[in-house]
Amino acid sequence: MFSLKELEAWEYNANDEDHRLTHKFSPNRPVPQEHIHELGVLTWKLDVDEWEKNTLLETIKMDRGYKYSEVVTVCPKEMEDFEEKVKGFFQEHMHSQEEKRLILDGNGYWDIRDYDGKWIRFPVTKCDMIVLPPGMFHRFTLDENHYIKHGAESESAASKLYVLIIWILVQERIRGQSAE
Numbered sequence: 001m002f003s004l005k006e007l008e009a010w011e012y013n014a015n016d017e018d019h020r021l022t023h024k025f026s027p028n029r030p031v032p033q034e035h036i037h038e039l040g041v042l043t044w045k046l047d048v049d050e051w052e053k054n055t056l057l058e059t060i061k062m063d064r065g066y067k068y069s070e071v072v073t074v075c076p077k078e079m080e081d082f083e084e085k086v087k088g089f090f091q092e093h094m095h096s097q098e099e100k101r102l103i104l105d106g107n108g109y110w111d112i113r114d115y116d117g118k119w120i121r122f123p124v125t126k127c128d129m130i131v132l133p134p135g136m137f138h139r140f141t142l143d144e145n146h147y148i149k150h151g152a153e154s155e156s157a158a159s160k161l162y163v164l165i166i167w168i169l170v171q172e173r174i175r176g177q178s179a180e
């Protein structure tokens, strides 16, 4: 019914390098897509050029009971306390509800905990929709493109290049409870 995203995932190599780098072992230790899905992660590829009119997205939202969408632009100009928030994304955490994101632009990585506690990393880019199940420990980071641009460019150039990631926070509203 939906076009499922082909997922590339690998075991996270917890070395001292910046977390926006790939953190692959050498040789790489790939994790099969089937295992990611077995852990409860759902993945789709959606056309996002006119995402508000995308019928597949509407169907997913209806099927899964997502009531509304919010576009969040993760860049210093658009996001208050950008550095703090980006740091916060990478703190291991979980939610009592699903985490659901559609990437409208930019690149990043999700890290999720495997059954044995090891971190698994998978990249996301424009057109990816990801749903993490409730209770799954995870964290998120922008990727090295951001890191390199951030580190190497001047302040004014950086603000222009910080066209990073725009996602939709699709949340359910449960009476008397904030969504995430």
Ligand SMILES: [Fe+2]
Residues within 6 Å of the ligand: 093, 094, 095, 099, 138
């Ligand atoms: Fe989260």
